[in-house]
Amino acid sequence: MPYPPGHRDRTRSRILRSAQILFNRRGFDGVSIDDIMADAGLTRGGFYGYFGRKSELYAAAIGLSLAEPPASRWKGVDVDFTAADAARQVIRAYLSRQHFEDIDRSCPLVALPSDVARQDPTVKRVFEAVFKAMVELFERSRGSDGRENRRRALAMAGICVGGMVVARSLDDADLADAVRDAARSVALRLGGWEDTEGDSHRSGIRRPARPNRGRSKRPS
Amino acid sequence: MPYPPGHRDRTRSRILRSAQILFNRRGFDGVSIDDIMADAGLTRGGFYGYFGRKSELYAAAIGLSLAEPPASRWKGVDVDFTAADAARQVIRAYLSRQHFEDIDRSCPLVALPSDVARQDPTVKRVFEAVFKAMVELFERSRGSDGRENRRRALAMAGICVGGMVVARSLDDADLADAVRDAARSVALRLGGWEDTEGDSHRSGIRRPARPNRGRSKRPS
DNA sequence: TGTACATCAGTGAACGCGCGTTCACTGATGTAC
DNA sequence: TGTACATCAGTGAACGCGCGTTCACTGATGTAC
Numbered sequence: 001m002p003y004p005p006g007h008r009d010r011t012r013s014r015i016l017r018s019a020q021i022l023f024n025r026r027g028f029d030g031v032s033i034d035d036i037m038a039d040a041g042l043t044r045g046g047f048y049g050y051f052g053r054k055s056e057l058y059a060a061a062i063g064l065s066l067a068e069p070p071a072s073r074w075k076g077v078d079v080d081f082t083a084a085d086a087a088r089q090v091i092r093a094y095l096s097r098q099h100f101e102d103i104d105r106s107c108p109l110v111a112l113p114s115d116v117a118r119q120d121p122t123v124k125r126v127f128e129a130v131f132k133a134m135v136e137l138f139e140r141s142r143g144s145d146g147r148e149n150r151r152r153a154l155a156m157a158g159i160c161v162g163g164m165v166v167a168r169s170l171d172d173a174d175l176a177d178a179v180r181d182a183a184r185s186v187a188l189r190l191g192g193w194e195d196t197e198g199d200s201h202r203s204g205i206r207r208p209a210r211p212n213r214g215r216s217k218r219p220s
Numbered sequence: 221m222p223y224p225p226g227h228r229d230r231t232r233s234r235i236l237r238s239a240q241i242l243f244n245r246r247g248f249d250g251v252s253i254d255d256i257m258a259d260a261g262l263t264r265g266g267f268y269g270y271f272g273r274k275s276e277l278y279a280a281a282i283g284l285s286l287a288e289p290p291a292s293r294w295k296g297v298d299v300d301f302t303a304a305d306a307a308r309q310v311i312r313a314y315l316s317r318q319h320f321e322d323i324d325r326s327c328p329l330v331a332l333p334s335d336v337a338r339q340d341p342t343v344k345r346v347f348e349a350v351f352k353a354m355v356e357l358f359e360r361s362r363g364s365d366g367r368e369n370r371r372r373a374l375a376m377a378g379i380c381v382g383g384m385v386v387a388r389s390l391d392d393a394d395l396a397d398a399v400r401d402a403a404r405s406v407a408l409r410l411g412g413w414e415d416t417e418g419d420s421h422r423s424g425i426r427r428p429a430r431p432n433r434g435r436s437k438r439p440s
Numbered sequence: 441t442g443t444a445c446a447t448c449a450g451t452g453a454a455c456g457c458g459c460g461t462t463c464a465c466t467g468a469t470g471t472a473c
Numbered sequence: 474t475g476t477a478c479a480t481c482a483g484t485g486a487a488c489g490c491g492c493g494t495t496c497a498c499t500g501a502t503g504t505a506c
Contacts, residue, residue: 043483044460113389131389175352254493274493
């Protein structure tokens with residue numbers, strides 16, 4: 001067995017990381033295998049030693065988020081996944097300006113949904129697994145079990161993803177911010193938390209988290 | 221001026237309608253100008269007599285929803301836009317199984333968001349106009365004015381669009397239904413209505429709308 | 441009413457280009473001796 | 474320790490194909506007379 005052990009795995013990882021970034025940026029059709037291999041420091045022909053088809057790589061790149069949740073990747077937005085209020089931290093990180101702007105490290109749920117809707121079932125299944133992981137995190141955030149808790153978790157995940165997807169497709173930056181704000185507000189209230197951030201993060205100010213400082217006019 | 225008056229407009233409309241359907245089905249990159257012109261009963265070369273670039277047609281096709289809101293197009297899901305509870309009807313129509321399944325006549329906000337996020341500002345502006353129309357409909361649904369009302373409308377639109385986008389990208393039909401249900405429930409409650417539909421529409425049963433028949437466990 | 445004509449909607453071949461995929465080959469590496 | 478070798482990661486030319494766009498041309502039409 002020539003080449004040091006782990007060499008192949010490292011190369012595969014490099015291809016995957018390049019793919020993840022480029023697909024996030026330009027979508028499935030907007031990226032060629034040539035682009036990805038060149039970004040990984042390789043040439044076209046080597047690709048098929050690692051993946052059988054382009055869509056197989058696409059699925060694998062989306063699946064990366066299962067091992068390394070995007071919410072742990074944005075600088076300045078730290079999430080402690082073991083904390084009691086992990087779900088609350090995830091909502092704020094997910095709908096943060098950092099996530100909004102960081103296309104390269106974006107959650108694939110935000111960057112690729114209407115792309116994925118047209119792909120084969122293999123791709124949709126991986127996308128679904130990532131979404132389910134998010135739903136289950138929200139589900140666990142309450143002690144309670146049952147249908148109403150799951151429905152609440154589904155709505156929270158739908159709002160987080162949907163709010164970001166819409167915000168990214170708008171031309172007006174202020175409107176995009178307003179959509180993120182509204183989505184965060186609703187998602188946090190669904191989780192039983194007040195929205196302590198208001199509009200302040202629009203100017204980049206980060207306040208330490210402090211409960212019940214919100215300014216909401218209607219009971220949750 | 222040869223050719224009867226209106227001839228050119230009718231041809232343009234035919235191209236636009238073909239484009240709308242095909243883009244909804246396969247996205248911007250998945251459709252060729254050849255496909256669209258053939259669908260409209262024309263040949264490739266004629267295209268540039270009507271539109272300057274492919275992306276110009278894309279923007280125009282998305283803009284069709286401004287003149288003819290998708291919510292009025294799904295069979296069996298009628299919306300009276302002049303009714304007092306038009307917003308409530310729109311939410312139910314938007315998150316209906318009919319809209320979920322009818323890709324061809326889908327709202328572009330649902331079919332194309334991550335496509336649009338990568339297009340030039342012209343396209344994003346049209347997409348934005350469609351989204352704004354939806355937000356304003358929800359905003360008007362309450363007599364009240366002001367920031368909180370707008371925030372509520374933005375959240376409602378975000379949930380409607382986002383819920384559908386996510387549902388369409390999942391492989392598991394039951395999970396997709398659950399996401400739609402959860403989104404509808406939250407959107408209706410944000411609007412101040414009970415969700416009277418529950419899970420019943422999953423089996424295709426349509427009940428006449430009747431207020432306060434819901435089974436929600438928590439006050440809105 | 442009939443005919444010649446100007447208009448312009450629509451045609452289809454051609455352009456240059458980039459794509460996904462295949463495949464015969466190269467050459468760097470660890471191993472056997 | 475040094476050398477020959479087998480392995481296989483990676484190369485790059487080539488394949489067939491479809492794309493967006495251009496453009497010289499065709500021919501159906503309404504109009505002028």
